[in-house]
Amino acid sequence: xxxxxxxxxxxxxxxxxxxxxxxxxxxxxxxxxxxxxxxxxxxxxxxxxxxxxxxxxxxxxxxxxxxxxxxxxxxxxxxxxxxxxxxxxxxxxxxxxxxxxxxxxxxxxxxxxxxxxxxxxxxxxxxxxxxxxxxxxxxxxxxxxxxxxxxxxxxxxxxxxxxxxxxxxxxxxxxxxxxxxxxxxxxxxxxxxxxxxxxxxxxxxxxxxxxxxxxxxxxxxxxxxxxxxxxxxxxxxxxxxxxxxxxxxxxxxxxxxxxxxxxxxxxxxxxxxxxxxxxxxxxxxxxxxxxx
Amino acid sequence: xxxxxxxxxxxxxxxxxxxxxxxxxxxxxxxxxxxxxxxxxxxxxxxxxxxxxxxxxxxxxxxxxxxxxxxxxxxxxxxxxxxxxxxxxxxxxxxxxxxxxxxxxxxxxxxxxxxxxxxxxxxxxxxxxxxxxxxxxxxxxxxxxxxxxxxxxxxxxxxxxxxxxxxxxxxxxxxxxxxxxxxxxxxxxxxxxxxxxxxxxxxxxxxxxxxxxxxxxxxxxxxxxxxxxxxxxxxxxxxxxxxxx
Ligand SMILES: Nc1ncnc2c1ncn2[C@@H]1O[C@H](COP(=O)(O)OP(=O)(O)O)[C@@H](O)[C@H]1O
Ligand SMILES: [Mg+2]
Numbered sequence: 001x002x003x004x005x006x007x008x009x010x011x012x013x014x015x016x017x018x019x020x021x022x023x024x025x026x027x028x029x030x031x032x033x034x035x036x037x038x039x040x041x042x043x044x045x046x047x048x049x050x051x052x053x054x055x056x057x058x059x060x061x062x063x064x065x066x067x068x069x070x071x072x073x074x075x076x077x078x079x080x081x082x083x084x085x086x087x088x089x090x091x092x093x094x095x096x097x098x099x100x101x102x103x104x105x106x107x108x109x110x111x112x113x114x115x116x117x118x119x120x121x122x123x124x125x126x127x128x129x130x131x132x133x134x135x136x137x138x139x140x141x142x143x144x145x146x147x148x149x150x151x152x153x154x155x156x157x158x159x160x161x162x163x164x165x166x167x168x169x170x171x172x173x174x175x176x177x178x179x180x181x182x183x184x185x186x187x188x189x190x191x192x193x194x195x196x197x198x199x200x201x202x203x204x205x206x207x208x209x210x211x212x213x214x215x216x217x218x219x220x221x222x223x224x225x226x227x228x229x230x231x232x233x234x235x236x237x238x239x240x241x242x243x244x245x246x247x248x249x250x251x252x253x254x255x256x257x258x259x260x261x262x263x264x265x266x267x268x269x270x271x272x273x274x275x276x277x278x279x280x281x282x283x284x285x286x287x288x289x290x291x292x
Numbered sequence: 293x294x295x296x297x298x299x300x301x302x303x304x305x306x307x308x309x310x311x312x313x314x315x316x317x318x319x320x321x322x323x324x325x326x327x328x329x330x331x332x333x334x335x336x337x338x339x340x341x342x343x344x345x346x347x348x349x350x351x352x353x354x355x356x357x358x359x360x361x362x363x364x365x366x367x368x369x370x371x372x373x374x375x376x377x378x379x380x381x382x383x384x385x386x387x388x389x390x391x392x393x394x395x396x397x398x399x400x401x402x403x404x405x406x407x408x409x410x411x412x413x414x415x416x417x418x419x420x421x422x423x424x425x426x427x428x429x430x431x432x433x434x435x436x437x438x439x440x441x442x443x444x445x446x447x448x449x450x451x452x453x454x455x456x457x458x459x460x461x462x463x464x465x466x467x468x469x470x471x472x473x474x475x476x477x478x479x480x481x482x483x484x485x486x487x488x489x490x491x492x493x494x495x496x497x498x499x500x501x502x503x504x505x506x507x508x509x510x511x512x513x514x515x516x517x518x519x520x521x522x523x524x525x526x527x528x529x530x531x532x533x534x535x536x537x
Contacts, residue, residue, distance in 0.1 A: 162394065166395065168384070180370065180396060180446070181398055183367045
């Protein structure tokens, strides 16, 4: 019993990260119809930038904000340098371009930070809390709190603000959006910046648990992508559910079966769910139309 | 003599090898309702898309309020208050009716402020009560006629000085066509909006228009006041025999 609660908590922790990464995929996909396979690199950049800023002696909280801003700027730059320059290319070519971008970013990161993992201090103290016989580190709590915050802020932004309405308008009908003075180009830039910001936040909050390294983006990117597919690409609630579910399956698989094949187990379950529901858990109406 | 709000000078446009507009020139004066008529494929939609900036003319100039807008982006042309209601309505199908209306006000939302935009929406609801009833419903779930009302209402929210309407009556029942065209007339009479209207329904549109131009194969082949055009034997032959009104 205690074990299962322990597994559940660690599953929800890593699942929260997957959820945030998956929301990044959804954000870009819904506006541009591009699947940005460099999403995991934004997470890596979040963790590594935080490490460097703290090493420079910048206070923790300021380093946090600065990291988000820097990675958002990189996301904006990626859109400008890659997606904008290749305008008119079909989505498949753009997706392949994002793979190239990911390899490029990873290469640069390997040169800047080296190949070793780094350590980032947790947000608050490190003393585990006991809940129902399971122990949970404060940083795990932070991860889950941040996931909830991200969901709330994103919901407010998309549903309640004029910018969010414009975002959704571009997603469903870019031509009609232009006729309302909404620029799909600007929204595309914005979606990359926003999505990079989400990635950075995921990287920041997971850094103290995961010991980030230059290549951490590969696995997190794949997991986040799987989560968004599982939830139904284009659906934000789907991304969150997909992320949490993937995290929990992975953690239970590692705990009860074998940690060596936890990825095989979780991807196997994802494949099985997709065989039954090809559009993902909440995707039916959203795929292709781009929901959010 | 009122001044012209829109002036088209020698505009040509091709889709690859297909010449869709061939040296088109015409004008719309402030406060007019002008009908742009012609059979399917004559180039009417292409003309409006060139004016609104969605397409760029290969040659020629377009002036709006005496300022050249030929090379401006569609987004910028909207800010000058030249608003197109495109063919097939193009409402935001996955957004609610009220969000569609808010988006109409996108380009002046910050300047105008939410309070005044909300008042404008209330005025729209007085004009189109059906939209008030359906305000939380998704745009794509409205009937064709209701979507047309929404598309026009959304354009009004953008505070147009010149409104371009691309076949507002397409696919609507005759009774609803009449209703839509009456709204268009009301817009001009009560709100002072200048209107350039595309219609295949020639007799119905000439009833509300002051003047008309007739297009065929990318050229303007006839122009005149609505009364003269309605009496023109060639037009009677070409269009009026086939239309229900
Ligand atoms: N996107 C397009 N690509 C190629 N040809 C087009 C396109 N749109 C319209 N055309 C052609 O241009 C001509 C004018 O079309 P259009 O402006 O839609 O006419 P109308 O609105 O008067 O029915 C037609 O011959 C049509 O086949
Ligand atoms: Mg047409």
